[in-house]
Amino acid sequence: MPSLGPDMEAGTLVEWLVKPGDRVKRGDVVAVVDTQKGAIEVEIYQPGQIEKILVDLDTKVPVGTPLAELREEGERLPAAAAAPKPPTTPAVAPTAPPAGPAPVRMQAPAVAAAPMTAAGGRASPAARRLAEAQGVDLSTIAGSGPGGAIIYADVEQRIGKTVAVAGKRPAPSLNLAAMRTAIAVAMARSKREIPHYYLEHQVDVTACEQWLTQKNATRPPDNRLLIGALAVKAVALAARRFPAFNGFYRDNKFEPAPAVHVGIAITIRGGGLAAPALHDADQLPLDELMGRMRDLVQRMRAGRIRSSELSDPTITTSSLGERGVEALYGIIYPPQVAIVGFGKVMARPWVVDGAIGPRSIVTTTLSGDHRVTDGHAGALFLAEIGKLLQEPDKL
């Protein structure tokens, strides 16, 4: 049972998508577990063959419990458990193990909702849930996913009209009360253990706005960019240049992460919050980053997120968007060591080239972990984010 955050103690196995004998590859979704953060699609991190299922359906087991036995490629004996992570390393084992291959490849392409090899019919768990909730027979749908697997979008397309007309969606599997408990546990731990320091920097984002206006003018809504995508990219690039803000504090020491997986704080209607990872955000061209961010937000809000997305963030960003107030001081999500906040864009009188004029200003903030960095390094890091936002075409 993977740990999907410092707050998670147990999970309930609600669906197996593999059976003994099935071959799996890195990134395949093998099971669905129900947690405080909703139904999570559990991915596997080693290729091999499923040897034995160890946990039955609807069974609640503590974090760290092996879910299945996996025979690794080329091995004759069953290898270690298929549980994606050992119990002693909460929240982060799925991030690239030091000797592992390039982290870029750890994740199955995030384009499809859930590429998978399902036992007994090829459909993603999200698609199955939706179909079940809507009474749709999966065998009547042609899949557009990998290998013809039925993905969420296929089911959505089939029932799209009906759902819209009925004015309701499939009930999200999110339990907001449980989510609040999870937030409370994680944040209380953060305030207890992490000596935060806070920095603030006002950034002129007029160039970003102008660039976006120009880019978006000729694009259909589907392809438009939001300033939030620029912010995430800037944070990701800065995190790569300042590795002391990107990683995990565990066992009394800081471990920089080899990849930059930016956690995106996402509010959920009714009072929920989660910050799943946008994997390898520093490597993504803006259009792709935006597409993935939209997908991530939608899936998080619909309660269908993947295990690696919850456990992988190496740094978090939180943005107030167009409404709200000027500044946000985040609380670090352990075991991460930094969170960057973006306030609402404000029109402000600003001095540019010796003259005062109206500019669009965003207050950016950094909450840093004093066990790892100081205000001096934090200031350089936060200033770098501001600098990167001056040249949006280079993001």
Added chain:
Amino acid sequence: MSDIDIRKVVQEELNNIAPEIDLASVDPDADLREAIDIDSMDFLNFVTALHRRTGIDIPELDYPKLATLSGTVAYLDAKLKSGKA
């Protein structure tokens, strides 16, 4: 497209974003983002859905016209009519 009920389309798409809101109780002239608490990502999804369902191009420059429920309906109605004329 001629018999498209714009008001219904708008309400359905808002409902998709904010299922718990009773749109009948929302002041048609209130700022939509405030009234039903939608963020920029929600709004982009809303515009995308309206574009998909009506075929109307909704440039960013026109976003201010979609600030309220009544404004959105009026804007789309006008666009549809001018498209047919």
